[in-house]
Structures are given as C-alpha cells and as structure tokens.
Amino acid sequence: MQTVRHSEQTLKTALISKNPALVSQYEKLDAGEQRLMNEAFQPASDLFGPITLHSQSDWITSHPEDPQDFEQFFSNPYRRTPSPEKHSIYIQSIGSLGNTRIISEEYIKWLKGYCEAFFYGLSVKLLKPVPVSATRCSFRVNDHTQNLQIHAGVGIFSFARYGSDFYSSHYEGKVKKKPQKTSSDYSIFDNYYVPEITGILLLRSCKGSNHLEEADRRPLNLCPICLRKLQCAVGFNIVERYKALVRWIDDESAATPGVTPKHSREDNVNLPKPIDAFKEWKEWIIKCLAVLQK
Numbered sequence: 001m002q003t004v005r006h007s008e009q010t011l012k013t014a015l016i017s018k019n020p021a022l023v024s025q026y027e028k029l030d031a032g033e034q035r036l037m038n039e040a041f042q043p044a045s046d047l048f049g050p051i052t053l054h055s056q057s058d059w060i061t062s063h064p065e066d067p068q069d070f071e072q073f074f075s076n077p078y079r080r081t082p083s084p085e086k087h088s089i090y091i092q093s094i095g096s097l098g099n100t101r102i103i104s105e106e107y108i109k110w111l112k113g114y115c116e117a118f119f120y121g122l123s124v125k126l127l128k129p130v131p132v133s134a135t136r137c138s139f140r141v142n143d144h145t146q147n148l149q150i151h152a153g154v155g156i157f158s159f160a161r162y163g164s165d166f167y168s169s170h171y172e173g174k175v176k177k178k179p180q181k182t183s184s185d186y187s188i189f190d191n192y193y194v195p196e197i198t199g200i201l202l203l204r205s206c207k208g209s210n211h212l213e214e215a216d217r218r219p220l221n222l223c224p225i226c227l228r229k230l231q232c233a234v235g236f237n238i239v240e241r242y243k244a245l246v247r248w249i250d251d252e253s254a255a256t257p258g259v260t261p262k263h264s265r266e267d268n269v270n271l272p273k274p275i276d277a278f279k280e281w282k283e284w285i286i287k288c289l290a291v292l293q294k
Contacts, residue, residue: 002061004051011041014069015225022071026228032292033231033238039291040224047287048223073229081233087122089115093129094150104129106271117248120241121234220281221288239292242285249278 006014015037016026026034039045053061073079093108108126115124132150140151150156222230231238251273 002053004053006050008041008043011225014067015040015228017069017071017074019071022074030238030292032294035294036238036288036291037224037228047284047291070225070228070232074232079233082122082235089119089122089124090127091115091124092127094135095129095132103271110273113248113251117241117244119230119234120236120244220278221284239289242289242292246282246285246289249275249282 016023029037036047039047056062091108091112093104108129112124112126116122135150138151139148141147142149227238230236
C-alpha cells in the first residue's frame, strides 16, 4: 500500500497558480468557495486527503503520468467551454443494461439525474436506446483484454467491464485471433485516465480507476483542484451544485414529474434506488456545505 502525498506549496500552486491573473481570478471567488478549496492544502483536513494506492494494478501505478494543475487546464488552447448554443450532455444507451427493458430504463434515469447534479448547470438529454448494430461504428480491440470495443470518437462508458466474466477467457466479446495492428489503432488505456464527460471538457481528473475494486474504493467527490477546473469549465455555484447532489441522493424516484411510463406486465419489477449506498457521500457533502456557508 502506498500513499501519494504532496507538499502544501505544491498543492497551493496546483490549485491557485503563480500566474497573477489566475491568482486574481481565485481571489474573486466567493469567500466560502475559497474556504472550501483551501482545505486542499490543510494537513489536518477531514474533507480531502491523499490518494492511497492498494496494489500495482491501480491506475496511477499502472499508468504513470504528469499531473494537470489548474493553470495547465486553463491555458490549454483546445479547452472546451459550454455556450448558450452548446450546453447539453446527450446520453445514448447502446444495448441493454439488464434482463428487462424497465431495468435498463431505470438505470439510465438514475444516471441522467446524477449527471444533471454533478455537471450542475448543463442540461442532460436522453436519446432513445439503440442496439450496437444501429450505431454503424467501427470497432477496436483492447490490447489488454482482447475484447471488442466501439470506436466512435465520442465519450463512451461501458458497464460490461463490471460483469464478473469480463476478464475471463469465456467472455463473448473476446477476440479469438489477434489482428494485425495498423497506424490507426490505439488502446483504450490512454496515457492518462479521464472520465468520459470531463475528458470532453479536457479536464484531466485524478479519479482514475483501473478495475472495479479500485472504482469502489474511490470517493465520488472531486478534489479541490478538479472542482475548480470543473467550475471554471461549467460555471456553477458550488453551494447550488452540492445541494443538487443531495437532492439527487434523497430522491428515491427517478421518474420525470408528470410522466407515467408505459410498462408491460413482464416489465413490472421493483427496482428501488440504492440511496443507502450514497449515505457516506451525503454526509461528506453536508460537511462541505457547512464550510461553504459559514
């Protein structure tokens, strides 16, 4: 087990920068927002702590990379910023997430609500589910697992890797004969991990995970540096964002108000939202709100 620690000065520079213009920008933030983000370099902070690596298979160990501080993110000439014309996240479900249609629909509704709160200020729109064949996308082969993957040029997240047989030799998506690589081939494992949506905003997150066990260990919250990047990209008020996340956790129903879904008899299943799974995260958010609203 290894703990990744940085000095107070390193963290302060990564968050605030030494660039006078970015320092001035930081100082113009709400006093509560500065108070929360300053927890990044407080050794005794119970809100933000160092990253702990549990094995050689964890993402940071397996895929070493240079970190991205706020100045590097802000100065990227290709950085994308939402605009009045382009401020929507589209979720396209490809294939089924469960044994019945209603299970898939409920999962996606939960995901939609989560994205609306996490990327507070952006609208999230669901597109009609389609089978893989309807995407007309090309495919690539993962060099590590030899499994087929959709090669679409947009952010794709696969739930298939959370299946118990995904890494087994019996997985149906595994390629039996390794193809010849060409110059256009590339691995799913990029030189750094970016969650699919934040990656589109060119926000390099410190929250990479290489496998399900590591993903389960990682907290859902962003560190102050990543939080400042996302706030800069999207433009939300941090208090309002945290309140939206609490509402999403507390809301046991994922259904859209005023809409009664049409389900067949065989789709009539009980799929309660697992709100207890977010209990610790909610308690953490409430602590953050206390700091923000002091």
